[in-house]
Amino acid sequence: MLLARSRLRIAAHEWQEAVNSADEYVAWERSAVSEGRAPVRLCAEAALLNKFRAQLELAARQIA
Numbered sequence: 001m002l003l004a005r006s007r008l009r010i011a012a013h014e015w016q017e018a019v020n021s022a023d024e025y026v027a028w029e030r031s032a033v034s035e036g037r038a039p040v041r042l043c044a045e046a047a048l049l050n051k052f053r054a055q056l057e058l059a060a061r062q063i064a
Contacts, residue, residue: 002028003043006050015054015061022051 002025009018025047032038 003047003050006047010050010054013057015057018054019051019058022047022054 002021006018006021006025009015009021026044029039029042029044029047033042
């Protein structure tokens with residue numbers, strides 16, 4: 001759900017919220033793995049790519 005929220009924020013051009021939700025997902029996944037309740041499919045890479053895209057958009061806004 002957290003990863004989907006990040007993607008939806010990107011689609012809505014809510015860049016800072018996309019960064020925040022990607023961070024939430026990565027933190028959740030890390031905690032789940034360390035507690036032995038990891039999801040079947042790890043998606044931290046996708047969350048980090050979402051975060052990277054959002055940060056690029058935020059940087060482009062500051063330049064413009």
